Amino acid sequence: MTTPTRTRPTVTSGIGDSPLRPDGVPKLKGEFQYAQDLWSEGMLWGATTRSPHARARIVSIDIGPALATGGVHAVLTADDVPGPGMFGLEHPDQPVLASDEINYWGEPVAIVAAEDPDTARRAAAAVVVEYEALPPLTDPEEADRADSVFRRLQIRSGDQEVTGEVVVEGYYEVGTQDQAPLGTEAGLAVPDGSGGVDLYATSQFVHADQSQVVEALGLRPEQVRSHPTGVGGAFGAREDVNLHIHLVMLALHTGQPVKMVYQRSESFTGHVHRHPARMWYRHHATRDGKLVRVEAKILLDGGAYASTTSAVLANACYFAVGPYRVDSVLVEGIGVKTNNPPCGAMRGFGAVQSNFGYESQMDRLAAELGMDPLELRRRNALATGDRNPTTQQVIQTPLPVAECIDSLAAIPLPDGDDPILPGGSGLTTDRSHIVRGVGYSVGIKNLGFSEGSDDYAEARVRLTDEGAVVETAAIEVGQGLVTVLAQMARTALGISKAIVRHVDTSRIGSAGSTSASRQTQISGGAVMEASRRLRERILAHHGGDELDDLGVHRAGELIAPMSELIREGWEETYTFRHPPTTPPDDDGHGDIHADFAIAAHRAVVDVDPELGLVRVVRVDTAQDVGRVLNPVSVQGQIEGGIMQGVGLAVMEELVIQDGVIRNPNFTDYLLPTILDAPDVEMLLIEQGSWWGPFGAKGVGEPPTISSTAAVAAAIRNAIGRDLNRVPVRPEDIAL
Amino acid sequence: MTVNGQPVSAEVEPRTLLVHFLREDLRLTGTHVGCETGYCGACTVHVDGEPVKSCTMFAVQADGANVTTIEGIASNGDLHPVQEGFWERHGLQCGYCTPGMIMSSVALLSKNDRPSEEEIRHGIEGNLCRCTGYHNIVQAVQFAAARMRGEEPPAADWEGGE
Ligand code: FES
Ligand code: FES
Numbered sequence: 001m002t003t004p005t006r007t008r009p010t011v012t013s014g015i016g017d018s019p020l021r022p023d024g025v026p027k028l029k030g031e032f033q034y035a036q037d038l039w040s041e042g043m044l045w046g047a048t049t050r051s052p053h054a055r056a057r058i059v060s061i062d063i064g065p066a067l068a069t070g071g072v073h074a075v076l077t078a079d080d081v082p083g084p085g086m087f088g089l090e091h092p093d094q095p096v097l098a099s100d101e102i103n104y105w106g107e108p109v110a111i112v113a114a115e116d117p118d119t120a121r122r123a124a125a126a127v128v129v130e131y132e133a134l135p136p137l138t139d140p141e142e143a144d145r146a147d148s149v150f151r152r153l154q155i156r157s158g159d160q161e162v163t164g165e166v167v168v169e170g171y172y173e174v175g176t177q178d179q180a181p182l183g184t185e186a187g188l189a190v191p192d193g194s195g196g197v198d199l200y201a202t203s204q205f206v207h208a209d210q211s212q213v214v215e216a217l218g219l220r221p222e223q224v225r226s227h228p229t230g231v232g233g234a235f236g237a238r239e240d241v242n243l244h245i246h247l248v249m250l251a252l253h254t255g256q257p258v259k260m261v262y263q264r265s266e267s268f269t270g271h272v273h274r275h276p277a278r279m280w281y282r283h284h285a286t287r288d289g290k291l292v293r294v295e296a297k298i299l300l301d302g303g304a305y306a307s308t309t310s311a312v313l314a315n316a317c318y319f320a321v322g323p324y325r326v327d328s329v330l331v332e333g334i335g336v337k338t339n340n341p342p343c344g345a346m347r348g349f350g351a352v353q354s355n356f357g358y359e360s361q362m363d364r365l366a367a368e369l370g371m372d373p374l375e376l377r378r379r380n381a382l383a384t385g386d387r388n389p390t391t392q393q394v395i396q397t398p399l400p401v402a403e404c405i406d407s408l409a410a411i412p413l414p415d416g417d418d419p420i421l422p423g424g425s426g427l428t429t430d431r432s433h434i435v436r437g438v439g440y441s442v443g444i445k446n447l448g449f450s451e452g453s454d455d456y457a458e459a460r461v462r463l464t465d466e467g468a469v470v471e472t473a474a475i476e477v478g479q480g481l482v483t484v485l486a487q488m489a490r491t492a493l494g495i496s497k498a499i500v501r502h503v504d505t506s507r508i509g510s511a512g513s514t515s516a517s518r519q520t521q522i523s524g525g526a527v528m529e530a531s532r533r534l535r536e537r538i539l540a541h542h543g544g545d546e547l548d549d550l551g552v553h554r555a556g557e558l559i560a561p562m563s564e565l566i567r568e569g570w571e572e573t574y575t576f577r578h579p580p581t582t583p584p585d586d587d588g589h590g591d592i593h594a595d596f597a598i599a600a601h602r603a604v605v606d607v608d609p610e611l612g613l614v615r616v617v618r619v620d621t622a623q624d625v626g627r628v629l630n631p632v633s634v635q636g637q638i639e640g641g642i643m644q645g646v647g648l649a650v651m652e653e654l655v656i657q658d659g660v661i662r663n664p665n666f667t668d669y670l671l672p673t674i675l676d677a678p679d680v681e682m683l684l685i686e687q688g689s690w691w692g693p694f695g696a697k698g699v700g701e702p703p704t705i706s707s708t709a710a711v712a713a714a715i716r717n718a719i720g721r722d723l724n725r726v727p728v729r730p731e732d733i734a735l
Numbered sequence: 736m737t738v739n740g741q742p743v744s745a746e747v748e749p750r751t752l753l754v755h756f757l758r759e760d761l762r763l764t765g766t767h768v769g770c771e772t773g774y775c776g777a778c779t780v781h782v783d784g785e786p787v788k789s790c791t792m793f794a795v796q797a798d799g800a801n802v803t804t805i806e807g808i809a810s811n812g813d814l815h816p817v818q819e820g821f822w823e824r825h826g827l828q829c830g831y832c833t834p835g836m837i838m839s840s841v842a843l844l845s846k847n848d849r850p851s852e853e854e855i856r857h858g859i860e861g862n863l864c865r866c867t868g869y870h871n872i873v874q875a876v877q878f879a880a881a882r883m884r885g886e887e888p889p890a891a892d893w894e895g896g897e
Contacts, residue, residue: 030765
């Protein structure tokens with residue numbers, strides 16, 4: 001490991017430090033305003049009428065009884081939607097309110113505004129909708145055969161005829177995971193009295209919310225301002241629009257502020273989920289463990305509407321081989337359209353699913369060859385300067401695959417019993433029945449947006465009497481962006497006082513989405529560059545050679561004090577773009593991605609094979625982080641990300657039957673508790689990034705990508721049997 | 736009832752939950768709602784000193800009781816040692832679980848001023864956190880326990896080697 005470089009050591013709380021969170025005190029005192037907490041005098045409460053069918057035709061809607069409920073101010077249906085009435089993050093294919101057909105269970109049909117939340121919910125239930133139920137399409141393989149698809153992607157590299165001396169095949173499945181952020185969807189829309197609206201709602205991407213509201217309702221862009229607001233976790237669930245357009249419609253219709261908060265059960269249908277996957281794999285290798293060819297077919301169920309299925313499928317396919325060298329590749333990817341709940345982004349999107357496939361295959365191949373599983377991975381490890389086997393793009397960024405594997409292997413394995421038994425507080429397990437297993441997985445994912453999308457972020461840095469103020473629309477979801485952007489401004493400017501201020505869509509350009517591990521690199525790039533330019537302009541203007549908290553100096557002498565600089569009103573706005581990418585050609589090749597990150601995980605599990613219970617004892621990791629800008633935030637991202645990977649491995653699954661979610665609550669959708677949390681030992685590999693600010697890479701997603709497959713591998717190792725599906729359920733182990 | 740030391744009285748419907756009374760009638764929005772089903776602990780408050788998930792209790796059941804919410808934990812603007820622990824040990828990310836976590840932790844430490852790691856985990860197992868992976872939450876409580884005993888808190892594990 002190398003230590004982070006500090007350009008000007010005089011700055012405190014700059015790059016490489018771990019300053020306390022600036023939003024810590026309000027969050028600790030209960031004073032921080034989450035979207036749930038917003039309040040406006042005279043506001044109404046919104047509620048949504050949703051379809052009880054996964055597929056149906058709407059025969060009639062009678063809003064009379066709902067409208068007659070005392071305290072109800074509005075009941076709106078598709079007939080009341082001004083403008084085209086369609087939205088979607090990548091394709092506007094989803095109706096704001098269903099007009100004649102229902103395509104998934106829980107699809108919104110009507111919205112209500114009333115004087116209190118209970119009345120609003122009662123009125124929403126009083127909307128009489130007559131449906132003609134139709135048989136839903138819920139089998140993704142049937143959807144593939146019927147060509148009901150959002151996207152097909154084929155990747156062909158190298159000689160398609162070669163075969164290996166050793167061939168292993170497998171079929172794998174990943175269940176539907178939910179982001180389950182602890183705060184549900186919530187928001188407030190406030191009419192401005194002249195036909196416009198200020199929207200404050202849970203989000204990862206306010207500019208995309210704003211443009212979808214404007215386009216769906218046929219408004220002028222200046223009529224809608226979307227404001228960043230307090231978010232109780234996201235993990236992908238807040239990238240798509242849900243209650244946003246409804247709130248704006250109700251506020252414009254009633255002329256009053258309208259607030260809406262989804263209950264947990266509604267939240268499970270109100271946001272998109274992680275795509276469930278079916279994957280067929282064939283790996284060819286030489287006897288001494290060199291990969292010769294990888295064939296994969298990956299089927300993702302996108303559910304009823306497009307959301308980000310195209311990007312998720314792309315990731316699953318481009319990373320279908322993993323961080324390994326192989327000359328011959330054939331990947332067939334299909335993102336199907338069904339009547340299941342819509343799926344979209346969740347932490348590690350696409351890369352999580354295929355990681356479970358290719359890493360299960362690597363273990364199977366290692367067993368077939370009688371080789372140590374880490375040794376097989378080491379022999380095939382991809383490195384900087386190689387071509388990515390799928391896209392054929394030359395990898396320019398530092399790619400420490402072998403280093404991650406070696407570092408992980410060097411972390412000592414635990415000896416001795418874990419104090420917590422499988423089964424947790426149920427304590428049904430007898431210690432003598434426990435068997436221990438160890439499993440590995442190595443993952444790769446792109447950072448930022450790919451396939452030729454114009455990925456950029458704007459940020460502004462101003463000198464004020466509060467210090468340097470960073471203005472941005474990049475959303476803080478808990479990851480610590482407000483901390484790290486201020487650190488960057490401090491270091492790049494040379495000033496110790498810096499804060500981050502969120503501003504609405506009318507006051508700054510887009511920062512893009514808080515997703516794809518991109519904000520530290522891309523909004524960070526904008527902040528660093530704006531700060532650097534501001535510093536240079538100030539120094540040039542005053543003819544100085546140093547800027548610090550006191551002001552501008554020349555040859556050690558203060559020539560313009562900070563108070564003067566503040567009076568001069570300095571500011572700099574910068575739009576940062578990562579190196580351009582290209583769309584794929586017919587073989588799936590091109591400069592598809594801007595940057596990559598690697599993580600390796602080793603899981604240790606205790607299993608009671610008779611009861612099918614698992615305790616994940618520890619998950620150790622080595623992760624390629626570029627440069628550590630804030631050690632404590634990086635650690636927090638890694639521990640939290642691993643926990644979500646463990647959740648997918650052993651407990652988190654939305655049970656969907658005939659298109660209906662059977663467990664939309666925290667009693668039946670199991671989330672890891674503090675007793676399920678494994679110990680984590682981590683090594684951070686710092687080799688920089690080829691363009692990230694201060695050498696940073698995104699760190700949020702890699703912890704979630706390969707931790708799931710490592711846990712599954714450890715369970716296999718403990719019970720000595722094959723497991724081809726996550727989450728691993730007790731009956732998969734015990735029967 | 737008394738809330739954070741202030742007497743409050745109001746007419747409420749019998750079915751009003753304590754959490755809604757606190758959030759909507761008193762506008763004490765630091766008590767959060769994560770699940771409405773008694774599972775996540777985001778709504779934890781103290782009723783007569785005992786931790787209670789306020790989504791599982793009607794407001795009228797707290798008639799005459801002494802209720803403390805997250806807003807009543809700091810004294811004269813100074814952070815409570817548990818709040819300090821969560822800040823110093825990075826025990827929060829989005830912070831949505833944090834008020835409930837703090838209320839459960841304060842209750843735990845009032846009964847056990849020297850909890851082992853296992854006792855901490857069992858003491859707050861009714862509180863879910865989706866962001867942190869819990870590790871720093873354990874460290875936050877250990878920090879607070881030491882502070883409340885008047886001892887120097889243990890070094891954070893990222894300060895290893897010190
Ligand atoms: S909101 Fe009360 S326990 Fe979740
Ligand atoms: S910090 Fe987000 S839920 Fe705990």
